[in-house]
Amino acid sequence: MTDISAGSEVRVRFAPSPTGYLHVGGARTALFNWLYARHTGGTFLVRIEDTDLERSTPESVQQILDSLEWLGMTPDEEVVYQTRRAPEHKAYVDAVMASGHAYHDYCPKEKLEALREQAKTEHRAFVYRRGLLTEDEIERFKASGEPGVIRLRAPETGNTGYDDLVYGRIEAPNETIGDFVIARADGSPLYNFTNAVDDMDMGITHVCRGEDHVSNTLRQVLVYEALGRPTPQFAHLPLILGTDKKRLSKRHGATSVMQFHEEGVLPEALLNFMALLGWSPEGSEPEEVMSLDRLVEAFTLEKVNKSAAVFDYDKLHWMNGMYIRQLPKEEIYKVVVPALDEAYGAAGGPGDEPPGRAQWLRDIIDLEIERSRTMKDFAVNLDYFFAAPTEYEEKAAKKLLSTQEQIDRVRQVTAEIDKAWPAGAATRDEVHDVLDAHLRAWCEANGVKFGQAVHPVRLALTGRTASPPLFDVLYNVGKIDTVARLTALADYAEKRLVVS
């Protein structure tokens, strides 16, 4: 077995089968291929493995391509579709038949089943070999009209192996491999054959894929050998698991790339996070938040791990928050303004008051940037700017508004805010500073703790106990609404008092 000559230009490929959307496992595989290509100045290709007609769909193809594009990993050459390469596949099957490395096999499924069962009870590996059937049997099966499959004739002694760039030497005795099927009875070729043959024709130098393909790689090495062709380098990547250490699936949360998109995860953050699943940069000082350029620069196959990694949504969201805070504000507005429009329409806002709704939207978005972990958080957390709260956090209401004294103070604070609010077109800072100073002075004079005065205001305006700095919220809610909301809270609290 020979390897593709070192030094030639790197060509890698991502080869998904279009039987569903692109999930994080596939996306991580694509990313490692893409990073490796960029790091080495090589070429990144995509091949759609759609030979399973039963399960492949054009929708899946489109979804996978869309997802890759969203992540910014577009192929450097035209996408290859396996089903369009049927003539080439047939030529290779013919070649391997002609050279005696493959043969027709007429063994019916029932007999195979029986053989498998028997092997199991004898604690042996089941391996199919030419010669399992007598000439008589072959003739009889042939005559029955049952179409035969084509099997590759595998060596019976010695070992087959290869050097995995991640796992090291992988080797198995040939007596455990057996003659495997390379083409169905209808002539259509199977994965282990097409995969190897297409990689040859595409000039792939490095096959980088999930760890679930390690065992099959041995079979593919046999295909290369049967064809007398050098093998590419192989690098297998550890699997990605869910929190229960089982293979990541829908019940763990989002698994499809587009689902992360919809949930407001930024592509850069997803990429960064996925890169750290099974890989870490060389060097003594640890890096976690890494730009795409930095990832490309630092990425090597040598630093890929062998063991499976659990997908941690918390850490992804933390990292996404980091990326949101790094984003230029304009980028955030571009996404969040339309999201707010969609969620709330023309509700709320400053009306015709200067500086106008567009600026108002930007102002309130600014308030949530350091508080958001996904792009979706904005619309959820800014709701009170678009409509007065309809309910108040129960625990806070009980604590802050259970005595007449407390309620009276809310009314006093309301009056003070109303009185102190700067007239005319004051800026946010002016409003903030003036109200802050006035209320503090009032608290001082009346022996009220600042927090005591301010907490009910927050509850009145937002319905919650947590929000951006209160006077910034006030500014964007506006004087009239602020007073109205405070009055509403006091009325509500009084009603509760009477009832109880």
Place this chain on the structure above:
RNA sequence: GCCCGGUUCGUCUAGCGGUUCAGGACAUCGCCCUCUCACGGCGAAGAUCACGGGUUCGAAUCCCGUACCGGGUACCA
């Protein structure tokens, strides 16, 4: 069953025979900042390096075995 892998804090990981009674990050908890939350800063807790044998003056690091987990063993990919 057989073949092939994997196993360091809850999670992602650093570590590639001695400078590590194991470092960082997320999550958790505490303190600071502070009108709350968040951001930021500081700190705490958290790993007998799956287990058992070797090799060695010395092992998370090398070797063997066991356990557990995963993959393959298809006319799926």
